[in-house]
Amino acid sequence: MxxxxxxxxxxxxxxxxxxxxxxxxxxxxxxxxxxxxxxxxxxxxxxxxxxxxxxxxxxxxxxxxxxxxxxxxxxxxxxxxxxxxxxxxxxxxxxxxxxxxxxxxxxxxxxxxxxxxxxxxxxxxxxxxxxxxxxxxxCHKKLGTNIAIAKELNAQILVDDTVNAKNEYVLYCNIEKTNTSNLISVLKNTFEIPYVDFEGQELDNIQKVAIVAGCGDVVDWMKEAEENGVQAYITGEIHCHIDNDYGKQKYKQMMEYASNTSMSLIGVSHSASEFLVHKTLMKDWFEKNFNIETVLIPQEKWWL
Structure with missing residues (x-):
């Protein structure tokens, strides 16, 4: 107790x-x-x-x-x-x-x-x-949602890259060289999801990525990532699928951008992208700090 x-x-x-x-x-x-x-x-x-x-x-x-x-x-x-x-x-x-x-x-x-x-x-x-x-x-520097994804992908966080100081919700990293198809397979396995949401280009050479857990469907963030040489933008949501005027407008903006981007845009579901930190870093944090039993409750359906 x-x-x-x-x-x-x-x-x-x-x-x-x-x-x-x-x-x-x-x-x-x-x-x-x-x-x-x-x-x-x-x-x-x-x-x-x-x-x-x-x-x-x-x-x-x-x-x-x-x-x-x-x-x-x-x-x-x-x-x-x-x-x-x-x-x-x-x-x-x-x-x-x-x-x-x-x-x-x-x-x-x-x-x-x-x-x-x-x-x-x-x-x-x-x-x-x-x-x-x-x-x-x-935004936490050691227990953050983006940090958990980077750790799971064995990514090298670009600590000397000033772009990581500009937006605390976007994390720039290098990963081992891969292609879009292989990266999607890794992400499906990592987040235990049946499929990803995908837009953009299928690339043969991906090394620099941007990670945005949760709602990453912000066109300005994507444009900035592309300008900074990112090949793959990994996030919870690349589209807003909320059924109201706001969601439909955001979806339209995103589709206009996606038709011209040079990046692979990969969504792994909002909830799955953020559950990873609970499954790894936060679980460990509670157990180490309090020697207490932890119970993970994954969402019944990741795309909800």
Missing amino acids: VELKEIVSKLDAEFDINSFGKDASFSRFIPRVYDPLNFDWQTAFEKNFVELFNGLMLKGNSTVEKVFLAVFPTDKVLERFIEESNSGDLLFMHHPLLMECGDPKGKWGQGFVPIKEKYINKIKKKNLSIYTCHIPLD
Whole structure:
């Protein structure tokens, strides 16, 4: 057993969540999805979380026996957490809301979706805790989502390349020379996905890559990567498949760019790209710092 306050304190310090201030995304999206439901999220969630939108979101019993790790709070992720946990256990996630990102070979998603009130009530009744860490996890120099991908690909991070100082969400690396087909095979195996989302060129000689876990469907980032000699742009999403005007506009912009790019653009799914850090670096971090049992909860369908 480990004291919850000890885990929370160490997480807060490790990710320096106070220094980031309000999370730019979830400070907007949490009110946007909960307010129309008349759900009093400001009372339901912990005070510091309501201010920062990172950190301890729901507080349960004071001692923790197991830490569960997941990316998005899908219904099935939450059901498994509730079913397999003991009172006081902690769920560590990257996001406090589900984001239906859409399937490049299936249905488009509806964007951000709230956690159902029934699950929040069950979590509170069982005295469980939830801690989420968004941008501070993405940007961490040793435990970041991009760092985890680079490590798994045995990539050499270009530490002397000033481009890595320009955008903290894009990581430039060198990998062993390969081609598009082989790189896609490696990525499918690494992220345990049935297929990738692909646009751009199929290349015979790839060595310099850009890595962007999560939403990498930013044309300006892709243009900058191309200008800096990148041959393959690896990300969670190369397209926005959210079924609204915003998603359709972003998809159109992306397709216009993709028709002329010289790079291979490879999407491995938003959730799979970010689950890797839980599976590797964060799992190790919890076990080494607290000698505690960790349980991975992969998403039931990576393209959702």
